[in-house]
Amino acid sequence: MINKVVVNAQAALSDVPDNATIMLGGFGLCGIPENSIAELLRKGVKNLTCISNNAGVDDFGIGLLLQTRQVRKMISSYVGENAEFERQLLSGELEVELIPQGTLAERIRAGGAGIPAFYTPAGYGTEVGAGKEAQEFDGKMYIRESWLKADFALVKAWKGDTAGNLIYKGSARNFNPIMATAGKITIAEVEELVPVGELDPNYIHTPGIYVQRIFQGQQYQKRIEQKTTRKAISTTV
Numbered sequence: 001m002i003n004k005v006v007v008n009a010q011a012a013l014s015d016v017p018d019n020a021t022i023m024l025g026g027f028g029l030c031g032i033p034e035n036s037i038a039e040l041l042r043k044g045v046k047n048l049t050c051i052s053n054n055a056g057v058d059d060f061g062i063g064l065l066l067q068t069r070q071v072r073k074m075i076s077s078y079v080g081e082n083a084e085f086e087r088q089l090l091s092g093e094l095e096v097e098l099i100p101q102g103t104l105a106e107r108i109r110a111g112g113a114g115i116p117a118f119y120t121p122a123g124y125g126t127e128v129g130a131g132k133e134a135q136e137f138d139g140k141m142y143i144r145e146s147w148l149k150a151d152f153a154l155v156k157a158w159k160g161d162t163a164g165n166l167i168y169k170g171s172a173r174n175f176n177p178i179m180a181t182a183g184k185i186t187i188a189e190v191e192e193l194v195p196v197g198e199l200d201p202n203y204i205h206t207p208g209i210y211v212q213r214i215f216q217g218q219q220y221q222k223r224i225e226q227k228t229t230r231k232a233i234s235t236t237v
Contacts, residue, residue: 001196004164004214009039012187012213016040016152019072021049023108023148023179024062025155028054031172032061033154035189035217040065047072051148053104053175055079060221066094075148077101100128103145105178111147112181112210119144153183156217157206160190161197164211165204173205180206189217 006012013036016022022040026032040048041064048071055076056063065071066084073095079085088094099107100122110118119142123129133144155176158169166188168176180186188206193216 002163004211005162006213006215008215009035012215013039016045018045019047020151023150023153023183024050024052025176025179027171027174031156031176033156033189034220036154037064046070049073051075051150053077055082055085057081058084077104107145107148108182109178111149112178115147117144117146150183153179153186155180155188157188157190159192160188160214161194161199163196164208164214165199166206167199167203168205177205180210185212186210188214191220
């Protein structure tokens with residue numbers, strides 16, 4: 001029987017080298033491969049190109065890798081919660097490619113599907129489209145975007161089995177599933193690891209064929225990205 005289980009993050013990421021291109025799943029602060037990021041910090045690998053929807057916050061997620069200057073380039077969409085990212089960008093220390101969120105998702109999906117390029121109207125006539133091929137279709141202008149692929153895709157799922165089949169929960173289902181298809185080596189960490197046959201096939205989001213290594217993660221944080229409150233409305237008559 002297929003068994004893709006490795007003992008921990010250290011074993012799973014043992015061959016990640018300097019200068020690697022890495023996809024990191026997650027949306028906001030949910031679905032973050034926290035254990036894998038911690039191992040990248042411990043290993044001290046450097047000059048990484050990180051592909052992620054966001055850049056974490058100063059003390060969590062990719063923000064931790066930015067603090068230690070392990071990231072050479074960020075390819076991402078939303079980066080507004082990270083002061084260190086802003087500082088490195090404005091000082092020229094960090095190379096950044098900002099991409100509209102839908103385009104980022106489609107470029108990753110294209111990488112996993114083996115589609116080298118596609119056309120989209122998003123970004124035409126803006127800085128996003130500068131230097132890119134443009135073409136008219138049905139009276140509307142589009143720009144050509146290319147696929148995104150990675151040496152390693154690091155994803156985090158709610159449940160997984162020993163064959164690498166994954167189920168995500170809530171918003172963690174956003175970028176994790178498509179990134180799992182676009183890495184030469186996909187490493188999954190899960191909150192709960194179960195034997196093959198325990199997961200209902202009808203609810204599997206990532207088939208195990210895409211996953212090369214899987215391990216049970218530890219001590220996940222359940223963070224709230226932005227918390228707002230309002231005064232209670234009195235019901236006294």
